[in-house]
Amino acid sequence: xxxxxxxxxxxxxxxxxxxxxxxxxxxxxxxxxxxxxxxxxxxxxxxxxxxxxxxxxxxxxxxxxxxxxxxxxxxxxxxxxxxxxxxxxxxxxxxxxxxxxxxxxxxxxxxxxxxxxxxxxxxxxxxxxxxxxxxxxxxxxxxxxxxx
Amino acid sequence: xxxxxxxxxxxxxxxxxxxxxxxxxxxxxxxxxxxxxxxxxxxxxxxxxxxxxxxxxxxxxxxxxxxxxxxxxxxxxxxxxxxxxxxxxxxxxxxxxxxxxxxxxxxxxxxxxxxxxxxxxxxxxxxxxxxxxxxxxxxxxxxxxxxx
Amino acid sequence: xxxxxxxxxxxxxxxxxxxxxxxxxxxxxxxxxxxxxxxxxxxxxxxxxxxxxxxxxxxxxxxxxxxxxxxxxxxxxxxxxxxxxxxxxxxxxxxxxxxxxxxxxxxxxxxxxxxxxxxxxxxxxxxxxxxxxxxxxxxxxxxxxxxx
Amino acid sequence: xxxxxxxxxxxxxxxxxxxxxxxxxxxxxxxxxxxxxxxxxxxxxxxxxxxxxxxxxxxxxxxxxxxxxxxxxxxxxxxxxxxxxxxxxxxxxxxxxxxxxxxxxxxxxxxxxxxxxxxxxxxxxxxxxxxxxxxxxxxxxxxxxxxx
Numbered sequence: 001x002x003x004x005x006x007x008x009x010x011x012x013x014x015x016x017x018x019x020x021x022x023x024x025x026x027x028x029x030x031x032x033x034x035x036x037x038x039x040x041x042x043x044x045x046x047x048x049x050x051x052x053x054x055x056x057x058x059x060x061x062x063x064x065x066x067x068x069x070x071x072x073x074x075x076x077x078x079x080x081x082x083x084x085x086x087x088x089x090x091x092x093x094x095x096x097x098x099x100x101x102x103x104x105x106x107x108x109x110x111x112x113x114x115x116x117x118x119x120x121x122x123x124x125x126x127x128x129x130x131x132x133x134x135x136x137x138x139x140x141x142x143x144x145x146x147x148x
Numbered sequence: 149x150x151x152x153x154x155x156x157x158x159x160x161x162x163x164x165x166x167x168x169x170x171x172x173x174x175x176x177x178x179x180x181x182x183x184x185x186x187x188x189x190x191x192x193x194x195x196x197x198x199x200x201x202x203x204x205x206x207x208x209x210x211x212x213x214x215x216x217x218x219x220x221x222x223x224x225x226x227x228x229x230x231x232x233x234x235x236x237x238x239x240x241x242x243x244x245x246x247x248x249x250x251x252x253x254x255x256x257x258x259x260x261x262x263x264x265x266x267x268x269x270x271x272x273x274x275x276x277x278x279x280x281x282x283x284x285x286x287x288x289x290x291x292x293x294x295x296x
Numbered sequence: 297x298x299x300x301x302x303x304x305x306x307x308x309x310x311x312x313x314x315x316x317x318x319x320x321x322x323x324x325x326x327x328x329x330x331x332x333x334x335x336x337x338x339x340x341x342x343x344x345x346x347x348x349x350x351x352x353x354x355x356x357x358x359x360x361x362x363x364x365x366x367x368x369x370x371x372x373x374x375x376x377x378x379x380x381x382x383x384x385x386x387x388x389x390x391x392x393x394x395x396x397x398x399x400x401x402x403x404x405x406x407x408x409x410x411x412x413x414x415x416x417x418x419x420x421x422x423x424x425x426x427x428x429x430x431x432x433x434x435x436x437x438x439x440x441x442x443x444x
Numbered sequence: 445x446x447x448x449x450x451x452x453x454x455x456x457x458x459x460x461x462x463x464x465x466x467x468x469x470x471x472x473x474x475x476x477x478x479x480x481x482x483x484x485x486x487x488x489x490x491x492x493x494x495x496x497x498x499x500x501x502x503x504x505x506x507x508x509x510x511x512x513x514x515x516x517x518x519x520x521x522x523x524x525x526x527x528x529x530x531x532x533x534x535x536x537x538x539x540x541x542x543x544x545x546x547x548x549x550x551x552x553x554x555x556x557x558x559x560x561x562x563x564x565x566x567x568x569x570x571x572x573x574x575x576x577x578x579x580x581x582x583x584x585x586x587x588x589x590x591x592x
Contacts, residue, residue, distance in 0.1 A: 026327050176472065
């Protein structure tokens with residue numbers, strides 16, 4: 001992502017999560033601070049996994065840890081806005097999954113920010129990588145990007 | 149609030165704001181960290197003021213600064229839950245306004261946490277207190293608690 | 297705390313914890329947002345408990361949960377400032393402990409904010425209150441306020 | 445950064461900023477949440493700029509906005525740990541500056557996480573990019589990485 005990416009469109013995604021901003025998200029420059037966008041990433045992905053029954057963070061034997069994040073920022077978000085996070089699987093490896101995430105401000109159709117979010121599935125106790133299989137892999141396949 | 153308060157009921161409020169929790173709100177004990185509840189307070193109050201056209205934080209000549217907060221915690225909140233924040237004006241002084249805030253978890257009818265949130269209206273530049281009057285006072289009167 | 301308290305002095309405390317502010321602590325009004333002060337409270341108290349060997353949050357059978365917080369704000373804090381948090385035990389009950397906390401900005405001797413922070417010791421698994429005894433009670437006694 | 449990078453060593457940096465973790469940085473998995481690492485980035489960079497007299501966020505006519513971030517995570521950080529953030533300028537463009545940032549846990553010599561943080565200098569009012577020159581460019585040159 002070292003070059004300026006083309007902003008995603010809403011039509012690049014079929015799955016969206018909705019995240020209203022909070023008062024304290026806004027920093028001294030009068031816009032949502034860059035750090036909070038990363039929170040929209042893991043809120044979107046983990047919220048979806050939990051609601052689909054694919055993750056129970058307190059009790060699952062295997063969980064997903066973040067090994068890489070990246071974000072490009074195109075336009076400012078404010079409070080109160082609602083961020084619509086589109087998520088899709090860009091790459092599904094043996095034990096890792098790379099998500100593309102596009103953030104859309106309110107009703108806008110071009111992403112205000114976008115990035116990559118990489119999870120590795122690990123055994124919760126040992127933190128050792130574990131192959132993604134069964135129900136979880138099937139679920140991830142449902143939002144897999146098959147190319148344009 | 150040095151004694152254990154009786155939890156508010158939803159029927160104690162006529163105005164509610166809805167705040168979904170985020171993944172990172174949850175701490176090592178597996179519940180939303182106590183600090184984030186305060187963020188629900190100012191998100192609820194300021195979000196309402198802004199949407200009602202009574203506050204424009206970047207441009208208003210007079211703004212509201214927090215001078216006191218208090219919160220009691222009755223039950224744990226998790227991710228993904230939605231917090232429903234009931235707000236009412238408990239006291240409307242010359243330049244200050246004290247809000248009662250009840251936080252309700254998902255569809256629960258008894259507050260999981262509640263507290264007090266005190267704003268003082270100040271001139272943005274000088275931080276000097278300014279009387280609350282006109283449109284703002286009228287708006288605050290609409291959610292004023294008149295006693296039971 | 298419904299009346300304006302007299303700000304604590306540094307001499308009211310013998311134990312201090314040092315917490316530098318962060319860029320994103322500052323909100324649109326150009327000062328550290330009220331919510332973050334609560335984070336200074338639990339960072340100060342839990343940091344001390346952990347460094348004293350009295351708490352291991354991931355493995356202790358009994359942990360401390362927050363049941364009440366309160367904060368009054370006297371003066372603004374900015375970035376980069378360092379907050380010096382004075383902590384003392386105001387009340388030590390059977391299973392609960394109430395801390396007085398004074399926050400001092402950089403080298404200032406009068407508190408910029410102060411409050412109360414109440415922990416209840418519970419069994420981690422059941423969340424049932426457990427009497428504070430032994431090593432933990434002895435440690436808490438060392439910072440107990442004996443009156444003026 | 446799509447491949448696993450080699451962790452930075454402390455010797456890759458001459459400038460360090462020190463950031464203690466906070467209680468609420470830790471998430472349900474018992475480690476500092478990935479989002480907070482980004483806060484260490486902007487706290488390190490902006491704290492340095494402010495202390496060097498090169499930025500006054502509330503009053504400077506030109507400020508720095510974040511247009512890109514990226515982070516790779518190698519090892520977990522906990523509370524209470526201190527993060528030592530090494531920062532250097534990887535690329536100094538006309539109006540943008542790309543920082544390499546290495547985060548080191550306590551006394552460790554190999555980075556626990558590292559990333560890239562890209563600022564664009566803009567006119568505060570219009571958000572239009574402005575050439576980085578004079579004192580600011582000189583300051584940035586002092587931590588410019590000249591290659592290995």
